Amino acid sequence: MTRRLVIIGGDAAGMSAAAQARRMKTVDELEIVAFERTSRTSYAACGLPYLVGGIVTSPDSLIARTPEQHRAKGIDVRTRHEVTAIDVKGSAVTVRDLDAGLESTVHFDELLIGTGASGLWPRWPGIDAKGVLQLRTLDDAAEVERWLVAGARRAVVVGAGYIGLEVAEGLLKRGLHVTVVERLDAPMGAVLDADMATDVAGAMRAAGIDLRLGTAVTGFTVIDGRVATVETAAGAVTGAVEADIVVIGLGVRANAELARAAGIGVGESGGIHVDDRLRTDQPHIWAAGDCVESRHRMTGQSVVVALGTHANKQGRVVGTNIAGGNAAFGGVLGTAITRFQDLEIARTGLTEKEAAAAGFDAIGVTTEASTRAQYYPGAQPMKVKVVVERGSGLLLGAQIVGGADAGKRIDVLATALWNRMTVAEVAGMDLSYAPPFSSVWDPVLLAAGKAAAMI
Amino acid sequence: MTRRLVIIGGDAAGMSAAAQARRMKTVDELEIVAFERTSRTSYAACGLPYLVGGIVTSPDSLIARTPEQHRAKGIDVRTRHEVTAIDVKGSAVTVRDLDAGLESTVHFDELLIGTGASGLWPRWPGIDAKGVLQLRTLDDAAEVERWLVAGARRAVVVGAGYIGLEVAEGLLKRGLHVTVVERLDAPMGAVLDADMATDVAGAMRAAGIDLRLGTAVTGFTVIDGRVATVETAAGAVTGAVEADIVVIGLGVRANAELARAAGIGVGESGGIHVDDRLRTDQPHIWAAGDCVESRHRMTGQSVVVALGTHANKQGRVVGTNIAGGNAAFGGVLGTAITRFQDLEIARTGLTEKEAAAAGFDAIGVTTEASTRAQYYPGAQPMKVKVVVERGSGLLLGAQIVGGADAGKRIDVLATALWNRMTVAEVAGMDLSYAPPFSSVWDPVLLAAGKAAAMI
Numbered sequence: 001m002t003r004r005l006v007i008i009g010g011d012a013a014g015m016s017a018a019a020q021a022r023r024m025k026t027v028d029e030l031e032i033v034a035f036e037r038t039s040r041t042s043y044a045a046c047g048l049p050y051l052v053g054g055i056v057t058s059p060d061s062l063i064a065r066t067p068e069q070h071r072a073k074g075i076d077v078r079t080r081h082e083v084t085a086i087d088v089k090g091s092a093v094t095v096r097d098l099d100a101g102l103e104s105t106v107h108f109d110e111l112l113i114g115t116g117a118s119g120l121w122p123r124w125p126g127i128d129a130k131g132v133l134q135l136r137t138l139d140d141a142a143e144v145e146r147w148l149v150a151g152a153r154r155a156v157v158v159g160a161g162y163i164g165l166e167v168a169e170g171l172l173k174r175g176l177h178v179t180v181v182e183r184l185d186a187p188m189g190a191v192l193d194a195d196m197a198t199d200v201a202g203a204m205r206a207a208g209i210d211l212r213l214g215t216a217v218t219g220f221t222v223i224d225g226r227v228a229t230v231e232t233a234a235g236a237v238t239g240a241v242e243a244d245i246v247v248i249g250l251g252v253r254a255n256a257e258l259a260r261a262a263g264i265g266v267g268e269s270g271g272i273h274v275d276d277r278l279r280t281d282q283p284h285i286w287a288a289g290d291c292v293e294s295r296h297r298m299t300g301q302s303v304v305v306a307l308g309t310h311a312n313k314q315g316r317v318v319g320t321n322i323a324g325g326n327a328a329f330g331g332v333l334g335t336a337i338t339r340f341q342d343l344e345i346a347r348t349g350l351t352e353k354e355a356a357a358a359g360f361d362a363i364g365v366t367t368e369a370s371t372r373a374q375y376y377p378g379a380q381p382m383k384v385k386v387v388v389e390r391g392s393g394l395l396l397g398a399q400i401v402g403g404a405d406a407g408k409r410i411d412v413l414a415t416a417l418w419n420r421m422t423v424a425e426v427a428g429m430d431l432s433y434a435p436p437f438s439s440v441w442d443p444v445l446l447a448a449g450k451a452a453a454m455i
Numbered sequence: 456m457t458r459r460l461v462i463i464g465g466d467a468a469g470m471s472a473a474a475q476a477r478r479m480k481t482v483d484e485l486e487i488v489a490f491e492r493t494s495r496t497s498y499a500a501c502g503l504p505y506l507v508g509g510i511v512t513s514p515d516s517l518i519a520r521t522p523e524q525h526r527a528k529g530i531d532v533r534t535r536h537e538v539t540a541i542d543v544k545g546s547a548v549t550v551r552d553l554d555a556g557l558e559s560t561v562h563f564d565e566l567l568i569g570t571g572a573s574g575l576w577p578r579w580p581g582i583d584a585k586g587v588l589q590l591r592t593l594d595d596a597a598e599v600e601r602w603l604v605a606g607a608r609r610a611v612v613v614g615a616g617y618i619g620l621e622v623a624e625g626l627l628k629r630g631l632h633v634t635v636v637e638r639l640d641a642p643m644g645a646v647l648d649a650d651m652a653t654d655v656a657g658a659m660r661a662a663g664i665d666l667r668l669g670t671a672v673t674g675f676t677v678i679d680g681r682v683a684t685v686e687t688a689a690g691a692v693t694g695a696v697e698a699d700i701v702v703i704g705l706g707v708r709a710n711a712e713l714a715r716a717a718g719i720g721v722g723e724s725g726g727i728h729v730d731d732r733l734r735t736d737q738p739h740i741w742a743a744g745d746c747v748e749s750r751h752r753m754t755g756q757s758v759v760v761a762l763g764t765h766a767n768k769q770g771r772v773v774g775t776n777i778a779g780g781n782a783a784f785g786g787v788l789g790t791a792i793t794r795f796q797d798l799e800i801a802r803t804g805l806t807e808k809e810a811a812a813a814g815f816d817a818i819g820v821t822t823e824a825s826t827r828a829q830y831y832p833g834a835q836p837m838k839v840k841v842v843v844e845r846g847s848g849l850l851l852g853a854q855i856v857g858g859a860d861a862g863k864r865i866d867v868l869a870t871a872l873w874n875r876m877t878v879a880e881v882a883g884m885d886l887s888y889a890p891p892f893s894s895v896w897d898p899v900l901l902a903a904g905k906a907a908a909m910i
């Protein structure tokens with residue numbers, strides 16, 4: 001008999017799972033129905049800032065696979081359909097056809113929740129004014145584009161995390177005057193230690209960004225329904241920044257309401273709780289992607305890390321399991337990379353601050369290195385910070401800030417973390433060397449060696 | 456009482472060891488005397504092809520540390536001094552002062568042999584003619600430069616390995632007509648599988664190199680003491696290539712004669728045999744760098760891998776041990792990287808061919824990927840080949856050939872090899888992702904995932 005897999009959410013996690021399950025099961029064995037409330041599936045949200053900046057020129061190029069392409073693979077994708085409720089006992093979902101306005105009930109044998117995450121949107125006075133935007137979807141990007149074409153000249157970006165940094169770069173590239181307002185004392189304050197963030201702040205200011213650190217947004221003044229200024233407070237000092245557009249880039253929270261309302265377990269992190277095979281606390285209900293919490297391999301704690309790379313991996317794992325296979329998601333290290341103009345920024349594992357908060361007796365050791373042999377043209381300075389457990393020498397985390405070709409070296413340290421290596425072990429590894437690619441002591445080895453000598 | 460460490464050879468291994476021992480022991484505790492037969496210490500031989508090509512413009516920039524700089528650190532460097540014999544029982548070496556022509560005997564408490572390697576120089580008829588060169592030292596580079604300045608227009612490079620490839624690129628850049636003669640059927644034939652080498656051959660030919668594969672050199676015709684043609688044989692077909700200069704780039708052999716003559720153990724690989732702490736079979740005699748054999752971590756076999764990165768690491772290990780510490784060299788994976796113009800070439804562990812020769816039941820799986828998100832400008836194609844043990848899925852080796860930013864990703868696979876990961880484990884790792892740096896499935900994860908699905 002044909003069983004039915006229902007998927008809620010047609011983006012990375014949901015559609016990866018669908019594709020994987022379809023590889024393993026025929027249409028006769030497993031019917032796959034995916035409900036997506038927007039009109040699009042499987043697009044690269046991470047590319048949106050580059051679309052705004054004009055580096056990527058075609059919105060269509062961000063679409064990995066259209067609904068039609070999924071359908072051609074035997075996946076019944078229904079766009080503009082929103083699942084409004086899950087009936088756990090009855091093994092059914094309530095679905096609203098957003099165009100027709102009709103509601104129906106659809107039975108499932110297996111259910112996958114891939115509802116993603118939403119951008120944080122604080123209840124600041126005036127936040128719903130025209131011109132206050134976010135950048136989570138292709139429609140959001142089109143909206144930003146409309147404002148730019150209409151002549152917006154002054155932009156305020158709220159938040160100096162990944163999205164804030166990337167959007168600020170894009171808007172700057174489009175010729176706007178850009179102010180970035182950040183509550184913390186450093187850009188990337190949630191992902192880098194303060195000493196590593198200094199170079200990022202320097203690069204932003206050198207590029208012409210008005211970077212306001214330690215500054216909270218308190219609200220917006222609105223004129224004729226449009227945002228006019230961003231009201232700020234830095235300690236006791238209040239201020240205002242004129243803005244034609246404001247982009248809120250404050251991170252995300254998991255979309256777990258649907259699961260919670262159905263009585264499915266949600267963790268303290270705010271993400272849906274799943275086991276290593278990505279099953280929820282209900283036997284035939286699974287969850288994957290930005291809406292779930294994952295195990296951090298260095299702390300053992302549950303965290304929500306909303307990244308396409310996890311969503312894709314989790315989709316494949318859960319698709320395998322739903323199709324009767326056996327796969328596990330190995331957890332996360334918090335590895336991430338971005339860049340601001342020519343400055344590459346990457347991290348993995350725990351920062352010094354995070355390590356302390358997790359109860360480790362840890363030290364941070366920063367090494368200045370070069371992306372190529374010093375004598376080779378184009379060599380760029382780079383800094384590698386490693387965070388190490390005192391005594392054991394266990395590598396707990398790493399951060400890299402530097403010029404071209406610096407950032408991706410974080411993956412070597414992520415691989416070392418994944419294998420729970422000590423810095424002494426890392427320092428002894430056989431990494432590649434030639435003058436156009438590194439100094440004879442590769443920056444990663446150099447950093448690990450320096451740390452090993454200090455603990 | 457002050458003990459004396461004598462070092463034979465003042466390049467990477469010897470001088471790294473000296474520096475490390477000096478960090479740990481004062482001048483009163485340990486006297487360090489290093490004998491070097493040339494007039495230079497510690498220079499970056501790997502940079503020589505880029506000096507020839509004019510990418511690196513100053514020979515001095517390749518000198519990491521001069522004899523004077525070493526002396527200022529309390530290391531007694533004696534250049535133009537050649538050690539001609541080791542008296543193991545008497546704990547002494549015979550040293551010839553090459554300028555004064557005097558021989559003396561110097562006692563040691565500890566001896567480090569760091570005699571390096573020599574370029575292979577086959578006994579082909581005519582090989583000692585003027586214009587037949589190699590590129591192992593700064594003097595060699597100066598000699599090549601003299602021939603170029605004197606008007607050499609046609610160059611033949613013998614061997615299409617790392618050095619051959621890099622020298623060919625350099626000479627091409629200098630405007631010469633370049634022929635590369637290679638005995639094997641592919642460039643990089645000793646380090647890449649044939650399928651991966653195809654792109655290298657293509658790039659060489661596209662750049663204008665006359666690449667003659669499957670072609671052996673049989674000798675040289677010499678006119679007035681100068682090389683005139685390179686005589687070749689491809690199967691039964693003989694030929695000749697006109698040449699103003701010939702550069703021999705055929706790899707190296709360990710300089711182990713001095714050790715062998717003293718009765719110190721030399722392995723079948725031709726390298727001096729050492730334990731993990733880099734001690735020879737004599738209690739107070741150590742060896743490090745290109746002259747020793749190392750344990751290959753994937754096969755357990757002893758191999759000679761002449762690379763500056765190992766020489767530096769081994770120097771630090773042996774310096775630590777001589778100074779009374781305890782360090783071990785962890786072995787090699789055969790990791791290496793180079794590039795030909797815009798094409799990056801890297802490898803680690805075993806090729807498919809090497810894995811079969813070592814007795815593994817292995818398969819090779821090649822994946823086509825992209826260095827950036829497909830939609831991001833500048834994305835370059837890259838190929839990743841992984842070699843995997845059938846059944847267990849143990850990663851045995853990897854090769855990468857591709858555009859800018861492709862090559863250094865080999866270090867992630869080297870780290871995975873170092874930790875004996877399976878491809879399924881590799882595919883699940885948390886590597887960094889952002890559109891300017893990789894596709895959402897990083898090429899390494901993609902390659903591992905594809906292989907995991909096939910074994």
